[in-house]
Amino acid sequence: MAKSPSNQLVVCISNEGYAALLEKRKIYVAIRDPIAEKHGLRRIIDESGDDYLYPKMFFRSIVLSQSVRKAVLAAACWLHDLVAVEKNDPRRAEASRLSADAASMLLRSWGWDEARIAREVEVYNARVQAERDSQSEPNDEAADARRISAPEARDLRDPVS
Numbered sequence: 001m002a003k004s005p006s007n008q009l010v011v012c013i014s015n016e017g018y019a020a021l022l023e024k025r026k027i028y029v030a031i032r033d034p035i036a037e038k039h040g041l042r043r044i045i046d047e048s049g050d051d052y053l054y055p056k057m058f059f060r061s062i063v064l065s066q067s068v069r070k071a072v073l074a075a076a077c078w079l080h081d082l083v084a085v086e087k088n089d090p091r092r093a094e095a096s097r098l099s100a101d102a103a104s105m106l107l108r109s110w111g112w113d114e115a116r117i118a119r120e121v122e123v124y125n126a127r128v129q130a131e132r133d134s135q136s137e138p139n140d141e142a143a144d145a146r147r148i149s150a151p152e153a154r155d156l157r158d159p160v161s
Contacts, residue, residue, distance in 0.1 A: 007031055010042065010059040018054060019144045020134070021046040030059065096128045123151050 010030045015022035022028075022044070031051055033043040041053040085095040100121045107117050130150035134143040 009062040009064065010044070011062055012058060013060055014055075014058045016058075018046075018058075019148050020140075021048060021052070022054065022058065023047070027062065028059070030061075096125065100124060126150050 008030050009027050012022050012024055012026050012028060015024055029045045031043040031045065033041075033053075036043050036053050037056065040056050042056045042059055043051050044054050044059070045051045046054075085092050085098065091098070104117050104121060107120070108114075112120075127147075127150040130147050134146040137143040137146055
């Protein structure tokens with residue numbers, strides 16, 4: 001993969017007002033946008049899969065060696081939608097469970113113990129359910145509150161290991 005000077009990896013450190021579209025401590029791709037940067041904004045490919053402008057202070061740049069960058073991006077691709085199910089497929093409601101099952105096999109091969117895998121899958125399922133539940137809320141504030149109520153896989157104050 002050729003190095004692109006226009007894109008870089010960033011980590012989200014705040015999502016105030018944007019909890020539905022940004023996850024704290026998640027790595028995102030930032031697209032270089034000099035005009036947005038002059039206004040204190042960054043162009044980020046968010047949870048919707050599209051790029052939008054967010055406050056620059058919500059992110060910190062990540063500098064990785066090329067080999068580490070490839071490994072991080074590969075892992076993200078493998079685990080995000082490990083099992084692809086089209087939106088109109090009758091198995092769509094099972095996509096999260098199918099991905100979790102496949103990810104569990106992969107994580108076992110990486111040396112994760114069953115308790116750690118079970119905790120990650122439990123949190124992932126709770127977050128997916130909170131996202132589904134948020135769709136029936138009467139307004140954005142209630143939907144955001146529903147999403148935010150979902151558990152985190154780890155305490156956000158703990159260092160990443």
